[in-house]
Amino acid sequence: MRVAIDTQPGGAAPNEDWVAATPTLAVVLDGLSTAGLDTGCRHGVPWYVAHLGSQLVAALADPGCSLAAGLAGALERVAALHPGCDLGHPGTPSATVAAFRQRDGVLDHLVLADSPVVLEGRQDFNVITDLRVDEVLPELRAEVKQHETHTAEHKEALRRLIADQRQIRNTPTGYWVAAAGPEAADHALVGSTPFEDVQAAAVLSDGVSRLVTEYTMTTWSEVFTMLRFGGPQELIDTVRKVEATDPTGQRWPRYKSGDDASVAFCHW
Numbered sequence: 001m002r003v004a005i006d007t008q009p010g011g012a013a014p015n016e017d018w019v020a021a022t023p024t025l026a027v028v029l030d031g032l033s034t035a036g037l038d039t040g041c042r043h044g045v046p047w048y049v050a051h052l053g054s055q056l057v058a059a060l061a062d063p064g065c066s067l068a069a070g071l072a073g074a075l076e077r078v079a080a081l082h083p084g085c086d087l088g089h090p091g092t093p094s095a096t097v098a099a100f101r102q103r104d105g106v107l108d109h110l111v112l113a114d115s116p117v118v119l120e121g122r123q124d125f126n127v128i129t130d131l132r133v134d135e136v137l138p139e140l141r142a143e144v145k146q147h148e149t150h151t152a153e154h155k156e157a158l159r160r161l162i163a164d165q166r167q168i169r170n171t172p173t174g175y176w177v178a179a180a181g182p183e184a185a186d187h188a189l190v191g192s193t194p195f196e197d198v199q200a201a202a203v204l205s206d207g208v209s210r211l212v213t214e215y216t217m218t219t220w221s222e223v224f225t226m227l228r229f230g231g232p233q234e235l236i237d238t239v240r241k242v243e244a245t246d247p248t249g250q251r252w253p254r255y256k257s258g259d260d261a262s263v264a265f266c267h268w
Contacts, residue, residue: 001102004265006232008240010207010258017205017260018049018095020057024103026264027060029053030096030115030205032177033255035155035162040089043082048093051078052178056099063103067110068190071097072182079180087180090166094179097188098203100266105195112188113177116209118220119193120200125220129209130189132175137164145253158255200224200267207259211239215252232263 003021016031029052031045041048055077059070079087086092096113109117109128116129134141140161147154168174176187202223211218218226218238226235243258245251 001266001268004231006236007262008236010256010260014046015260016045016049017262018053019262019264020053021264025060025101026203026266027053027056028098028115028203028205028262028264032094034091035159037091037163039091039093040086041093042085045093049095051081060101067099067108068185068188072185075178075182092180094177097178100201100203106192107195107198108192110188110190115205118202119198120224121197128189136168136174137161140164144255148248148250149257202227203264205262207261208235208239208263215242217242227265232265235263236261
């Protein structure tokens, strides 16, 4: 498997995405925004995604280790790296996870939260994503989108949304992400597809997938054509060009003018 990767921050703040690949594996993590709220951790989201990603890649080097088991073990090992932090804090650093692996004639996927794995089949596309976060707190989500980005009203509405999301994060009535506990791995979407049914795959953070799902400025077919001929950088550049036409979120209300964006394009 050949994998091309790229990741770029959405603005001046440090990139909270993480992407890596091997000849059999692609992983994308998208760290959750803190909106300036306390996390109980002195390390921060970029530290968390870098260590979780590294631990996950190491675990999944063993083809006998399932994607969910690898994620559970990686979560435990990262938690052990910072025992002095308050890992029970509702805002402890957390991330979405998307992983794709080639193994013994099949292609395995794992998706935890809204970073998708997109499979290009012989005739259509299979978008594997976990949108449970979109089903909770709709009133607060709508309030954020009422305001233009970079306004004080938008910032305060976003802080209220994230503060309330934290209370139901990784609970049966909320949604699941990678954080401090290994049990989150049990709630990931996992599956396998026969190798012969897939022509290519893209593992994305939602800062890229929104070009199709939220902005509706292109199709998955066009995305894969772009990836084949221009690579991940061209796809991310296209996202930025689209966002530049709506810098304050009037046409496409959103949490940030530009989100961190990551791509792993897998092909043979």
